[in-house]
Structure formats: C-alpha cells, structure tokens
Amino acid sequence: MSNSPWLSLSDAIATMLSQTQPVSVSEKADVKAAVGRVLAIPVVASINVPPCNNSAMDGYALKSSDGKAGNTLEVVGAVFAGDSQSPTVLPGQCVRIMTGAPIPTDCDAVIIQENVSREDDTITLQTDTAPLANIRETGSDIARGDQLFDAGHRLTATDTMLLSSLGLASVDVYRQLTIGLLATGDELVEAGNPLATGQIYESNRTGVAALLQNWQVHINNFGIVADEPETLKQVLQEAQQTCDVIISSGGVSVGDADFVKPVLDELGEIGFWKVAIKPGKPFAFGRLGNAVFCGLPGNPVSACVTTEQLVVPVIRHLQGETGLGNGHRLTLKAQITRDIKRRAGRLDFQRAVFSQNADGTLIVTPLAKQSSGVMTSFSKANCYMLIPAEADGLNTGDWVEIQPFSIAGKLG
Numbered sequence: 315m316s317n318s319p320w321l322s323l324s325d326a327i328a329t330m331l332s333q334t335q336p337v338s339v340s341e342k343a344d345v346k347a348a349v350g351r352v353l354a355i356p357v358v359a360s361i362n363v364p365p366c367n368n369s370a371m372d373g374y375a376l377k378s379s380d381g382k383a384g385n386t387l388e389v390v391g392a393v394f395a396g397d398s399q400s401p402t403v404l405p406g407q408c409v410r411i412m413t414g415a416p417i418p419t420d421c422d423a424v425i426i427q428e429n430v431s432r433e434d435d436t437i438t439l440q441t442d443t444a445p446l447a448n449i450r451e452t453g454s455d456i457a458r459g460d461q462l463f464d465a466g467h468r469l470t471a472t473d474t475m476l477l478s479s480l481g482l483a484s485v486d487v488y489r490q491l492t493i494g495l496l497a498t499g500d501e502l503v504e505a506g507n508p509l510a511t512g513q514i515y516e517s518n519r520t521g522v523a524a525l526l527q528n529w530q531v532h533i534n535n536f537g538i539v540a541d542e543p544e545t546l547k548q549v550l551q552e553a554q555q556t557c558d559v560i561i562s563s564g565g566v567s568v569g570d571a572d573f574v575k576p577v578l579d580e581l582g583e584i585g586f587w588k589v590a591i592k593p594g595k596p597f598a599f600g601r602l603g604n605a606v607f608c609g610l611p612g613n614p615v616s617a618c619v620t621t622e623q624l625v626v627p628v629i630r631h632l633q634g635e636t637g638l639g640n641g642h643r644l645t646l647k648a649q650i651t652r653d654i655k656r657r658a659g660r661l662d663f664q665r666a667v668f669s670q671n672a673d674g675t676l677i678v679t680p681l682a683k684q685s686s687g688v689m690t691s692f693s694k695a696n697c698y699m700l701i702p703a704e705a706d707g708l709n710t711g712d713w714v715e716i717q718p719f720s721i722a723g724k725l726g
C-alpha cells in the first residue's frame with residue numbers, strides 16, 4: 315500500500331472509467347475511412363473467403379490420382395483468375411492454371427510449373443503431387459458465419475482490409491467524440507506572432523492534438539484563454555455545450571493565477587485532483603455538465619504525459635472500446651544502463667532511449683534532462699522508462715518497465 319496523499323495512476327484510471335459512460339450512438343462509417351473507429355455491432359462473415367477453391371500458384375491443375383512423378387499428362391485447356399467455366403478434365407489430363415483461378419471441379423491438386431517439363435500439349439511431372447497441393451480451399455481464411463470482431467473492437471488498418479475482403483463497404487461504429495481543447499495562460503502566444511518580453515509560444519495544444527490524432531476524435535479548438543476566471547468560465551460554458559471531453563492545459567496548480575480548479579468546482583464538479591505520477595501530479599479530472607473535464611498541468615512534458623497516461627484511456631473508454639483494463643499500453647522489460655538516485659513517492663515516467671542487445675535483451679538509458687519543461691528530451695527519446703513509486707533509486711542492470719513510443723518513425 316502506498317502512503318501517498320494522491321491517487322495512484324491505476325486508481326485514477328479506474329475512477330475515471332467508473333465515472334464515465336461510453337457513447338451509445340452509432341453511425342455507418344466507410345470501411346476505407348474506418349481505421350481507429352470502434353465497432354458498435356459485431357462483424358459476422360456473410361460469405362466464405364476465399365469463396366471457392368482456387369490455385370495458390372501458377373502451374374497445372376490435375377487429379378492427385380495422376381500426380382506421380384514421371385507421369386505424362388495431356389494439357390486440355392487453361393483457367394485464369396475470374397473464369398467462371400470449369401473445363402472437363404479426364405484421367406490422364408490436366409489444365410494450365412494461374413494463381414487465383416478457380417480449381418476445375420474434376421481436379422484436386424495443382425503442380426507448380428517449375429516442377430514439370432512441358433512439350434507441346436503435354437507435361438511430365440517431376441515431383442509427386444498430393445491431394446490439395448497448392449489449393450486455397452473455400453472458407454479457409456474466413457468461413458461464412460464466423461464472428462470476426464466483437465462490438466467494442468477498435469479497427470486496425472489490416473482489419474479494414476479484412477472487412478473489404480468480405481465485400482463490406484461500410485460498418486457500424488460508435489459516433490466520433492468531440493474534444494474541446496484550450497490552453498490557459500497570460501504568457502501564451504500563438505505561433506506565427508511576435509513574442510514580447512515575458513511571453514512564450516503556446517505549444518501544448520499542438521502536442522495534445524497530435525497525440526490524440528491516433529484515436530479518431532474530432533478536435534474543437536477553443537484557443538488560448540487568459541488567466542482570468544470570468545473569461546475561463548465563458549469558454550468552458552461554451553465548450554460544454556458541444557464537447558464530450560474538454561481538455562485544458564495550465565492553471566491547475568496552486569499559484570495565484572491558477573483558476574482552473576476553482577472554476578471547475580463552481581461550474582461543475584471535481585472528481586479528483588492530483589495523481590502520484592511524475593511529471594503530471596496536478597492533473598484534475600471532473601465534469602462540466604455532460605462533458606468530461608481533464609485539466610492538464612501546463613508544463614509541456616507534463617501535458618503530454620498526462621494526455622497519454624490518463625486522457626487517452628478515458629477517451630478510449632468513452633469511445634466504447636472494450637477490454638482496456640489498466641493495461642492500455644504495451645509495456646516491456648529492459649535493463650537500465652546506469653544508476654539513478656531519486657526521492658520515492660510518485661510513479662516516474664522518464665524519457666529514455668531503449669535498444670536491443672545482440673542476445674535479444676532490451677536495454678534502456680534515461681535522458682539526462684528530465685525537467686517537465688524540457689521538450690527536447692521527448693524528441694531524443696523513443697520510450698518512457700517507468701520508475702515505480704516506492705523506488706528511491708535504481709541500480710545499473712535492474713529490470714524496469716518501458717513503454718515504447720508509438721510515433722511513426724521512432725522505432726525503425
């Protein structure tokens with residue numbers, strides 16, 4: 315048991331999942347644009363794939379009873395992919411066949427052309443040919459009636475290919491979530507504008523929106539909001555009319571210009587505030603009308619870590635995805651390459667670089683700069699390295715958990 319005054323990450327996720335209701339409205343989505351969408355209805359195959367026995371190779375279709383090496387067979391025709399006629403093949407005969415072409419009803423095997431010698435209208439077999447050799451049987455990939463996906467399954471790229479192979483043009487998926495995004499802070503300036511003394515460029519909305527792109531949400535951008543309670547109230551009241559989830563960044567700590575928590579308390583309700591993770595401790599979760607509210611800490615690294623570790627699980631839950639539990643991210647084990655000293659208390663998500671030794675083991679090196687304002691460490695890293703809350707340090711060679719980044723290009 316932890317003595318932390320803050321919620322553990324797993325308790326925070328469990329609380330969010332138990333206090334939020336997945337969407338129930340579904341819609342048709344074009345299969346070609348359905349990657350990342352969550353199925354609202356199970357998919358059951360209405361046809362066999364392949365729909366008929368067909369050849370896996372270019373060669374000759376024959377009767378396996380004629381398939382002894384040394385036999386000479388007469389070639390009586392040819393079948394191509396797409397042909398609907400089945401030529402008659404008598405004992406001692408065969409037909410030329412192309413990959414994907416239907417197997418003539420009289421045949422039960424295919425010999426590849428590299429294993430025959432051809433002379434005019436005859437072939438001589440150089441190898442034995444067993445029944446069903448080089449034949450892709452009806453329904454061998456998908457049988458009619460197979461349930462391929464449950465409701466709550468998030469479609470991958472190859473899943474959409476499978477759906478197309480069944481002839482489906484559209485699928486029933488849960489409706490898209492609308493996510494309202496805003497950044498609070500008087501110091502923040504939109505990129506493309508000049509920077510006055512004391513100002514910084516706003517970057518959290520860019521990072522958060524990019525991290526959410528994988529999850530097929532619709533983003534509604536509410537811009538930069540001043541550290542002024544009335545303005546913040548107005549924006550949040552507008553956002554809660556149209557958004558399923560509102561994500562703010564900044565203003566969740568204890569400073570004199572940190573208004574997010576008191577405003578949330580006034581307009582809606584706070585579910586919890588503060589999670590025992592580093593960075594990201596002051597994350598706030600609550601409700602504004604029908605909208606779920608997630609208040610990210612302003613430090614850019616904290617905003618990204620809380621988006622990935624806390625916001626993404628709740629979004630996936632709201633989207634109707636099932637089987638999430640707390641294991642929503644792939645976690646691997648790696649050996650750390652240096653000692654780390656630190657104060658126990660929070661589960662630490664360090665930006666780190668992992669690689670694989672020749673013997674297959676993974677090794678991981680945390681980057682030197684771990685401050686939550688240092689964004690360059692993110693760009694140099696390819697994983698999070700987790701230090702358990704109770705650990706006051708790690709020794710070289712200790713096994714730690716890592717979470718590889720899923721960003722395209724990072725791992726390859």
Ligand SMILES: Nc1nc2c(c(=O)[nH]1)N[C@H]1C(S)=C(S)[C@@H](COP(=O)(O)OP(=O)(O)OC[C@H]3O[C@@H](n4cnc5c(N)ncnc54)[C@H](O)[C@@H]3O)O[C@H]1N2
Nearest residue numbers: 497499515516517518564565566567572611612613614616
């Ligand atoms: N006395 C205490 N001070 C702080 C504590 C604490 O426990 N006691 N917690 C620290 C931690 S940890 C964090 S994280 C931050 C979170 O503070 P806020 O959420 O109130 O964030 P801000 O103060 O608004 O900003 C923090 C930092 O990040 C910059 N920022 C904010 N928004 C953006 C943005 N959209 N794009 C780029 N940069 C942004 C901002 O300028 C600040 O430098 O509080 C600590 N303080």
Ligand code: MOO
Nearest residue numbers: 593594595616686
């Ligand atoms: O939680 Mo803060 O995010 O450690 O920098």
